[in-house]
Amino acid sequence: MKFFSISLPLLDETSFLRLQRLLLFSLICSVLSPNRFFFAFGAVGSLLYFSQVHALGSVRRKANTVPIVLSLLAIFPQPLAGRLIQLLLVQIYTSAGLQKIRHSGRKWLSGRVLQAYLYRNFLLTDWKPSLVLGKSLVWCRVLSLSALLFEMSFGLSVLLPSLAMGYLMSALLFHLGIYLFLRVNYLSYQGPALLALLNWSGA
Known part of the structure; x- marks a missing residue:
């Protein structure tokens, strides 16, 4: 490499x-x-x-x-390092939201794309929670919209530091949900970086 x-x-x-x-x-x-x-x-x-x-x-x-x-x-010294990590998180989440819009467009909001990911994961891994959630199109729509709103609005945690703690909690729930239903563990890698939000909210 x-x-x-x-x-x-x-x-x-x-x-x-x-x-x-x-x-x-x-x-x-x-x-x-x-x-x-x-x-x-x-x-x-x-x-x-x-x-x-x-x-x-x-x-x-x-x-x-x-x-x-x-x-x-x-x-970089603190608190500058914490601010830069915060901007890194904004880039990560915003780009993820833009990718959803770019590749799926309005179809993402229908819940069908998430549903397809869940069914695919079940077929590959036999992970039952994927099948359970995939059967509910209503929940797939709600979660699809919630994920997109969370990712595309993450930059507000920089503009409005008072919202940082709320975005930290949302990020934890977001990643726990992905792990629970898709068995994709982003939290162990991004979890420590998310702690920068604590520094930001206390600034």
């Missing part, structure tokens, strides 16, 4: 496991004692770590958030 023009090495199993332990250690240290060195090591380590499994579509986009957030924390 290449990062811009830099070729990242392919690690053997032993090196990969060692990197995993070092990365985990640096992240724990970052939580216990926020330090730019630990953030910088975590950014480089996570980039190298996730590059080993980057070909898997299930982790590609989710894992990208981790080294970016750690890099911002390593380079």
